[in-house]
Amino acid sequence: MSLVIKNLTKQYNRHKTGLTDYSITIEKGILGLLGPNGAGKSTLMKIIATISKPTKGTLFLDGEDIVANPDRIRKILGYLPQDFGVYPNLNANEFLEYIAAMKGVGGNSLRKRIDMLLEAVNLTADAKRPIGTYSGGMKQRIGIAQALLNDPKVLIFDEPTVGLDPEERVRFRQLISDLADDCIIILSSHIVSDIETIADEVAIMKNGMLLNKAAQPDIIKMVNGKVFEVLVNNDEVATLRTKHLVIDTGRQKDKTRVRFIVKTNQPEPSAIAANATLEDAYLFLTQNNG
């Protein structure tokens, strides 16, 4: 299964562009989408989810044009939007039955399917309570359950870990990893560690354009040997910022530990080389481009 996106452009109005000439091929496995706010991640996901039409370009799922024939992907799509809501007067069972109807899932086995999903997201005990009384994390879990209702072959998660506590985030990542064997999963997040732990490939976006798409080690390779850490006086941090790309700072009594990526200058003699991470590569790419 493959999703081929070619020269996609989304122009909202004369001054606002969501995507510019965006091309990418997505295969089975987990693709992590990284990018700052306004990079076009949600726009791309909405277009793949068929709820937004591109201004230009094509989208083919296994050779079939899904812009012209959106119902082709809708049957096998699981989508968790960034800012979704629920009907507060329905309970979890009723809500999932409703979403199942939207997805065209029915039959006698639907009940069992819903029960299993509620169990997987640990909402069985709350299944008969109106969703309006749920906490933010519980609502996010019901959102994840609905995305999995129709045994999807294309799963789109837009900022899925928002509202989840650290433990929930870990469990969610396990859950997604289990599903990745036979479907395309597209996952966007601001939290690089969420992507780092589970994504097979990473696509980094900025200003509606694709900066890079590759397997994680290949992306990290771009900053290998360029990442350093140094302990400096607090008043020296500003000078460092002018010379290097400062990734992180941490105060230690009257000193500051600075993690940076060298641009063209040589690192300070006291700097120690550090292991590059996906976050380093992401910041290097997004801050050096545009």
Add this chain to the structure above:
Amino acid sequence: MKYIYSIIKADYLQRTRSYAFLITLAITFYAAYSFVPPPTASYTTLNVVGFKGIYNSAWVGYVSGMMTAIMLSLYGFFLVNGGIKKDIDTEVGLIIATTPITNFEYLLSKMLSNLLVLLTIAGCTFGVSIIMFFVRTNGSPFIISNFIIPYLLFVMPAMFFISSLAVLAEVFLGRKSILQYIIFFFFFGALMANINGQKNETLSVIIDPFGVRTMTSSIKNQINIQFHEHIDAVNLGFIFNQKLGFKTFEWNGITITNLLLFSRVLWLLFSIALVYLSSFFFHRFDFKQAVSKKKKSSPHEQQPAVLAFASTGINRGLMPPLVTNYGIFPFIKTELLLLIRKGSKWFWLVIVGISASMLFAPMAISHLYILPVLWFLQVTRWSELATKEETNRLHYFTYASYKPLQRMLPAQILAGVILAIVLALPLIVRYVIALNGYAIFNIVNGAICIVLLAVCLGIVSKGKKLFEILFFLLTYALTQSIPVADYLGAMKHDSHVGYIAVVLSLNSLLVLISFAMRGYQSRHL
């Protein structure tokens, strides 16, 4: 007080930058045009049986001012109602609650932004009234004061009062929209009755927020003196009547008395006093106390947090096989469930009672009064039919579902129509017994019409308000026996086939617009 200007400005801009407001303005322009009908029209807006005023600047200006005061009061309440609710829904209220602004200042700013919205609309009708003067009159002198005075003395105090009434309703009745609408419906009826009442003149002028009692009295007096008549009623609003012979008279406006000025100032002060009174009962966005009084937290809510996800994850191999079902019945079921669960359970008892009353009340009364009012009580249910996805931010799911246009939208319409027909069943059964197929067809056609109107206006305006206002006006007009408002065949029409054809054509148009617009929206998020 320094915060007030910013709040009013933000609130005003937020309300006026909407499709619903634009559509309201468009309707206002048409309404203002219709306030001054041509002499050949089948209706009048100020009617004294057997007499007709000559169109001069006083007649055009005062009739326009009077109609604006009355009509804008009627639908303006619905238009501006909900300013505080918006702050609750968007949680902006929580931010406001932490600022130094006092309850009175906040409510006053809401009232003044209500006023500004209403005055914007009134400004449009004022402009149209001047244009209409030149369109409808022939050589009559243009006297600008005849246009300004009615807007100052009739419209301004009325809008002040309606603006504060909307705030008062929100403070005391909160989210009980239906109750607010019912109370306003009867309150407005009482105000209108006062205009033509036979009570003490001085008291009637004082308790008339629109100020038009002075105008109707002036017209009555002039006719009675000029023609030695004993007229005691002047009818206001859109009055459809047969063209009979009439005498013409020239009316040159009212005499501004101290009593009138006093009453106008009194209404302005009374409006502010109402807001001041409300400020003592305003919740200031703190709902916890109110909830804890009503309902103690359930034992379940006190349980410690459970693990977020099952450690076993999802074993797809153990999942039952996927069975497809692309029918619309599951949607209809859920839509009906949502319709039924909306509102209080006690209110359903009232609705069932009203519905059952149609078994015993005279059929004409049931059809013309009880059924329209019963259906109007569903206004908040139907107005949500096609807007709730977006309100609840569920539209991402619905638009990405399989064939949303062919399955979801028809299901929403069907659920709404089913509710309407079920409520009308007692009357339908009586018509079945009476073998009156025409009436049954009209009720079903009317049910479809009103639900389609809700769906269409919801989709076009992306909000509930426009339908709610229009449905209120339709219901009010229907109970006043205005033929053009008869969407459910409750009145006699010249041609059965012609009437059915009009409603069917309207339904077809509404279907067309709804599907075309929803089709576009579902692919352009």
